[in-house]
Amino acid sequence: MSASMLSYILFSCLLLSVQAEHYCGGREIIRYTKRLLVDSSLSCPCRQTAGSSCSCLPIPEPGHELPCFVEGTKHMLKTNMSSKLVLERLYQTFQVQLDRNLCESLPRGDQCQYKTKGTVSEFLNTILTTYQAMNK
Amino acid sequence: VKCVLFNEEYMNCTWGSRETLKANYSLYYWYRNTSNKVECKHYWQDQDIRVGCHFNQDEIIQFQPFHVLLKASMGGSTLEISKRMELQDLVKPDAPVNLTIHNMSNNQLQLTWATTYPKAKCLEHAVKYKSNKDTDWMEISVNGDVFSLPSVDYKKFYTFYVRSKVNKYCGRTQLWSEWSAPVVWGSNSTSKGRSWGCIHWFWIQTVLISIASCLILLALVILLVRMERVWVILMPRIPNPSKNFDELFITHNGNFQEWAGVPKDVVESFKPNYSENICYVSELPPKDSYEPLWESSNPPPSVMPSASPAPGEHSPYKNSY
Numbered sequence: 001m002s003a004s005m006l007s008y009i010l011f012s013c014l015l016l017s018v019q020a021e022h023y024c025g026g027r028e029i030i031r032y033t034k035r036l037l038v039d040s041s042l043s044c045p046c047r048q049t050a051g052s053s054c055s056c057l058p059i060p061e062p063g064h065e066l067p068c069f070v071e072g073t074k075h076m077l078k079t080n081m082s083s084k085l086v087l088e089r090l091y092q093t094f095q096v097q098l099d100r101n102l103c104e105s106l107p108r109g110d111q112c113q114y115k116t117k118g119t120v121s122e123f124l125n126t127i128l129t130t131y132q133a134m135n136k
Numbered sequence: 137v138k139c140v141l142f143n144e145e146y147m148n149c150t151w152g153s154r155e156t157l158k159a160n161y162s163l164y165y166w167y168r169n170t171s172n173k174v175e176c177k178h179y180w181q182d183q184d185i186r187v188g189c190h191f192n193q194d195e196i197i198q199f200q201p202f203h204v205l206l207k208a209s210m211g212g213s214t215l216e217i218s219k220r221m222e223l224q225d226l227v228k229p230d231a232p233v234n235l236t237i238h239n240m241s242n243n244q245l246q247l248t249w250a251t252t253y254p255k256a257k258c259l260e261h262a263v264k265y266k267s268n269k270d271t272d273w274m275e276i277s278v279n280g281d282v283f284s285l286p287s288v289d290y291k292k293f294y295t296f297y298v299r300s301k302v303n304k305y306c307g308r309t310q311l312w313s314e315w316s317a318p319v320v321w322g323s324n325s326t327s328k329g330r331s332w333g334c335i336h337w338f339w340i341q342t343v344l345i346s347i348a349s350c351l352i353l354l355a356l357v358i359l360l361v362r363m364e365r366v367w368v369i370l371m372p373r374i375p376n377p378s379k380n381f382d383e384l385f386i387t388h389n390g391n392f393q394e395w396a397g398v399p400k401d402v403v404e405s406f407k408p409n410y411s412e413n414i415c416y417v418s419e420l421p422p423k424d425s426y427e428p429l430w431e432s433s434n435p436p437p438s439v440m441p442s443a444s445p446a447p448g449e450h451s452p453y454k455n456s457y
């Protein structure tokens with residue numbers, strides 16, 4: 001392999017790695033989240049007593065969104081839901097972004113920090129709002 | 137309290153009109169990350185009653201929970217109404233501008249437009265159009281800023297409108313912009329005028345062509361009649377030889393030789409200069425069986441030389457007996 005070819009390959013890898021750091025997958029995540037919001041069969045992932053509200057998913061503090069999204073989608077996967085494939089895809093995307101630091105727009109906090117917990121709808125809307133802000 | 141963020145330039149929050157409630161209103165607002173409540177700096181007033189609040193661009197923060205607290209005090213008592221909003225979901229873009237139609241190949245039209253919204257990639261659009269022959273409008277969703285209409289009819293007159301909305305990748309608003317100013321393509325007349333013009337022109341064409349055809353035909357007929365040479369060729373006369381013989385019967389009294397111009401000596405030469413009696417001849421039977429051949433009671437015809445011709449009758453045969 002000639003020196004020029006090697007330098008070309010190295011430069012391409014560098015360029016791709018730089019681009020990968022900016023990959024947030026905002027449009028894809030927004031599409032999946034909206035699909036889940038429309039799905040009325042989403043049940044409460046919490047073991048709550050009768051009469052209590054189903055608010056057990058973390059609503060993250062600013063700067064700790066990704067860890068909370070990972071934790072929340074993981075919690076939802078434990079229940080039997082019809083949109084399990086979409087949830088699985090979301091969970092994997094958040095996990096990869098967190099592990100590989102792919103999205104610079106999202107601060108990379110190590111642990112999920114939240115002030116309140118919310119329902120499935122509130123949690124999904126938080127995901128939606130976070131990635132819409134990045135798109136805009 | 138209802139708030140609308142106009143084209144991300146300013147925001148108006150309103151809470152009613154003078155007719156609904158007559159009280160002293162005060163609006164306070166804050167965002168999630170701030171603890172201090174801030175009072176509205178620019179109130180809308182309707183005859184001394186505060187009915188709304190105007191926010192400048194620097195007072196607007198999207199993607200942070202926006203809280204408002206409306207205080208209504210009347211007669212010593214105060215009523216408080218609080219509300220939490222996401223301002224990115226309350227954006228109403230301005231209507232698209234600069235609508236332009238381009239004629240493409242294969243009878244295709246292309247409509248383009250521009251927007252004053254600062255983030256054009258966050259918009260989705262809707263195009264509304266119909267022709268002068270249609271009764272209902274067609275509304276099509278468009279993601280980019282180009283709309284193509286295939287196979288247009290050049291005899292029709294089309295009108296187009298466009299409006300915009302923030303798409304799902306930038307917000308959750310349901311607020312469409314106002315419809316843009318229309319752009320038209322096709323004939324430059326109104327639909328009624330155009331149909332009346334078509335009928336009018338149809339009748340003019342029909343009448344003119346009919347009159348012109350009749351005039352041409354009439355001219356040809358007149359020319360035909362006037363030009364006997366052409367008429368005779370088309371309608372040859374039946375030959376009438378009587379005229380040729382008028383001289384024979386009128387002038388020469390039927391004397392053919394005289395009319396024909398036969399010389400007199402030739403005419404005289406044809407006259408006989410001898411007379412000859414008519415001799416009747418009959419066959420007699422043989423002697424042995426001399427019997428009258430006839431058996432009837434009719435007398436036998438006499439064998440006699442014929443009489444001489446009547447006097448005065450010119451006969452070449454004189455009585456030689």
